Amino acid sequence: MSKKLVLYFSVYSTAKAVAEEIARQTGADIMEIEPVTPYDSDRAHYNDLAKLAKKEHDEDQHPAIKNAIPVGNYDTFFIGYPMWWYTFPMILYTLFDRYDFSGKTIIPFNTHMGSGDGGTYRTIRKLEPNATVLEGLPVEMTAAERGVADQVSSWLKKLNLD
Ligand SMILES: Cc1cc2nc3c(=O)[nH]c(=O)nc-3n(C[C@H](O)[C@H](O)[C@H](O)COP(=O)(O)O)c2cc1C
Structure with a gap:
């Protein structure tokens, strides 16, 4: 069985909820991508964010x-994030600058809130041309808050991972 890590960035905790569900269903390890300068997670301050x-x-x-990501210890990475301004948060660029996922499997x-994946899965394929990037899962915010067990399990079934 391949060694799997769920890696996520989340400010309002909805990508975190999806990440936790994926880790629960796959038995993968889980780790947050932590910024050196934290973002304000108070939704009342949305305009500032x-x-x-x-x-x-x-x-x-x-x-x-802030944290070191042990990329060498895993074969398969679920990588999750919210859509921000029609793409992924800029800290994802930092992740792909700093770490080489060549030969790894990435599952985004x-x-x-309506943009789907906004082309970000394609961007990951461009940034990590030597990784295998499988079919991702876009989750609408309110669905993520209601619970995503069913959505995650049917997606995982389709992916048919070892
Ligand atoms: C700064 C910012 C920009 C956003 N831009 C988009 C966007 O372009 N398209 C979209 O569908 N949702 C957008 N959203 C909504 C977030 O993707 C959504 O709230 C998501 O569930 C937040 O994930 P999190 O709870 O893991 O932080 C944006 C939210 C923020 C805070």
Whole structure:
């Protein structure tokens, strides 16, 4: 059986909820991508987060990651994040800059409010051309909050992992 890690970035905890469900159903290890400078997770301050995320995007900032990701210890990575401004949060670029996933399997998933995966699974294929990127799972935010056990289990069945 391949060694699997669920790696996620989440501010409002919906991608985290999907990540936890994937880890529960697969028995994979789980790890959060932690920014050096934490984001404000209070939803009442959404406008400030939106402005900050837009600035990071427009200035092509790649925010630093605090923790070390043990990429060498795993074969398969579920990588999850929310949609921010029609793409993934810029810290995902930091992840793909800093770590080489060549020869690994990446299975993306994301939360969103209507954009689906917004082409981000394609972006991952471009950034990690020597990884095998399998079919991802986009989850609408409110669905993620209601519980995603069924959605995750039918997706995992289709992926047919070892
Ligand atoms: C800064 C920001 C930008 C967002 N941009 C989009 C977007 O372009 N498309 C979309 O469908 N949802 C967008 N959303 C909604 C998030 O993808 C959604 O709330 C997601 O569930 C948050 O994930 P999290 O709980 O793991 O942080 C945005 C949310 C934030 C905070």
